[in-house]
Amino acid sequence: MTHLHSDDSLTLREKCAYGMGDFGSNLMLCIGTLYLLKFYTDELGMPAFYGGAIFLVAKFFTAFTDMLTGVLLDSRRRPGARGKFRPFILYASVPVGLVATAQFMANDFSLPVKTALATVLFMLFGLFYSLMNCSYGAMVPAMTKKSHERAQLAAWRQGGATLGLLLCTVGFMPVQALFSQSPSLGYLIAALIFATCGVFCMWWCYSGVKERYVTITPEGHQPSILRSFRAIFHNPPLLVLCIANLCTLAAFNIKLAIQVYYTQYVLNDICLLSWMGFFSMGCILFGVLLVPGAVKRFGKKQVYMGGLGLWAAGDVMNFLWGTSSLSFVLFSCMAFFGTAFVNSLNWALVPDTVDYGEWKTGIRAEGSVYTGYTFSRKISAALAGFLPGIMLTHIGYIPHAVQSSETLLGLRTLIFLWPCALAISAAIIMGVFYTLNEARFAKIIQEISARKKGEMPEPAIETEKTSVLSL
Numbered sequence: 001m002t003h004l005h006s007d008d009s010l011t012l013r014e015k016c017a018y019g020m021g022d023f024g025s026n027l028m029l030c031i032g033t034l035y036l037l038k039f040y041t042d043e044l045g046m047p048a049f050y051g052g053a054i055f056l057v058a059k060f061f062t063a064f065t066d067m068l069t070g071v072l073l074d075s076r077r078r079p080g081a082r083g084k085f086r087p088f089i090l091y092a093s094v095p096v097g098l099v100a101t102a103q104f105m106a107n108d109f110s111l112p113v114k115t116a117l118a119t120v121l122f123m124l125f126g127l128f129y130s131l132m133n134c135s136y137g138a139m140v141p142a143m144t145k146k147s148h149e150r151a152q153l154a155a156w157r158q159g160g161a162t163l164g165l166l167l168c169t170v171g172f173m174p175v176q177a178l179f180s181q182s183p184s185l186g187y188l189i190a191a192l193i194f195a196t197c198g199v200f201c202m203w204w205c206y207s208g209v210k211e212r213y214v215t216i217t218p219e220g221h222q223p224s225i226l227r228s229f230r231a232i233f234h235n236p237p238l239l240v241l242c243i244a245n246l247c248t249l250a251a252f253n254i255k256l257a258i259q260v261y262y263t264q265y266v267l268n269d270i271c272l273l274s275w276m277g278f279f280s281m282g283c284i285l286f287g288v289l290l291v292p293g294a295v296k297r298f299g300k301k302q303v304y305m306g307g308l309g310l311w312a313a314g315d316v317m318n319f320l321w322g323t324s325s326l327s328f329v330l331f332s333c334m335a336f337f338g339t340a341f342v343n344s345l346n347w348a349l350v351p352d353t354v355d356y357g358e359w360k361t362g363i364r365a366e367g368s369v370y371t372g373y374t375f376s377r378k379i380s381a382a383l384a385g386f387l388p389g390i391m392l393t394h395i396g397y398i399p400h401a402v403q404s405s406e407t408l409l410g411l412r413t414l415i416f417l418w419p420c421a422l423a424i425s426a427a428i429i430m431g432v433f434y435t436l437n438e439a440r441f442a443k444i445i446q447e448i449s450a451r452k453k454g455e456m457p458e459p460a461i462e463t464e465k466t467s468v469l470s471l
Contacts, residue, residue, distance in 0.1 A: 024197070261411055
């Protein structure tokens with residue numbers, strides 16, 4: 001059953017508020033992603049391996065907490081006046097901010113206790129972040145049923161995420177450096193400032209958006225983790241999107257991990273990394289601004305594949321001619337410009353798979369679909385954390401030494417050809433197997449609407465012995 005609160009289009013204020021949600025969540029997420037390992041090694045005195053192990057364990061844990069979040073969201077049978085998803089955005093943001101800050105608290109415990117405490121805090125952060133961020137993503141189908149408006153929300157989300165990452169990149173360490181006499185205190189103060197701003201932005205998102213289409217889960221549908229997995233494997237467009245996203249996320253993670261080695265040992269200018277980050281973020285933001293117009297003109301799938309093409313072309317050019325600082329920055333900007341379309345549309349395509357699932361089964365399960373999707377992303381991120389280390393060992397990398405010509409070639413291959421191959425693989429997967437285009441999507445929305453008006457019969461809901469999300 002679906003309650004329609006209103007049928008008006010999204011306002012600019014609402015789109016901006018939604019974008020502030022990912023801006024705020026990335027302020028709290030990226031301080032840990034970028035600086036927590038350095039805090040572990042420099043301030044807590046933990047071996048780098050321990051930090052990597054903490055990240056791996058915590059990422060696997062949060063992958064499953066994402067699934068539990070989906071079960072919780074889809075189990076809400078009587079959402080209040082605040083909506084089905086909005087309350088979690090606000091209430092979960094407070095513990096996210098508190099734990100994000102607590103992770104940067106120095107202590108003098110023994111190494112095993114430090115490791116255990118750091119692991120628990122990182123897992124708690126992942127738990128509350130899953131509750132907040134999965135609700136934030138799953139809310140899109142409840143805000144609008146218009147494909148182009150979903151693309152606009154995805155663009156605003158990607159813009160907010162990019163700005164959050166940029167601010168963390170350029171602003172966190174200068175704040176920390178103000179406390180040169182007590183570096184550990186500097187980390188804590190910087191984390192507190194960014195976390196507080198993040199919570200405020202989540203409140204902005206909560207107060208500025210509106211759920212127009214609140215779907216009540218039927219009594220016969222019992223959400224579970226098993227059904228969240230089935231939401232992936234029995235929803236062909238979602239499965240294809242998950243596989244393509246695994247490729248693109250792995251490619252991005254490898255590139256980010258290797259680029260510091262490439263600038264230091266191949267280009268002999270590690271400071272170049274900051275300049276590349278600044279210009280690449282600008283290219284990403286410019287690409288994000290172009291997404292809504294490009295989607296309206298060409299369609300989501302075409303723009304997505306075009307972004308992958310630009311990404312792959314930039315990497316190939318860098319491999320062939322990116323031997324100077326200028327050429328490296330230029331070709332990297334081209335590749336990152338392509339990623340703007342890919343990353344934006346990742347989140348614009350998922351709501352369409354929600355409608356596809358409802359069309360096939362009569363059950364609308366935003367939580368299961370979104371958390372199933374984020375589960376695949378978390379697993380990819382967890383595994384990708386170890387891949388660069390294995391690859392560096394394979395090519396004969398030796399820390400703080402002059403690298404051999406074979407190792408330098410290996411670094412160029414890792415940062416350019418591997419991501420390029422994964423981007424091309426994602427393009428092939430989407431091009432061949434993703435069939436949910438604009439025309440088909442419009443037909444699906446029309447049929448769903450006709451069912452709700454009683455003009456068409458609802459599809460039969462299967463018994464508990466089989467998945468209600470199966471084909």
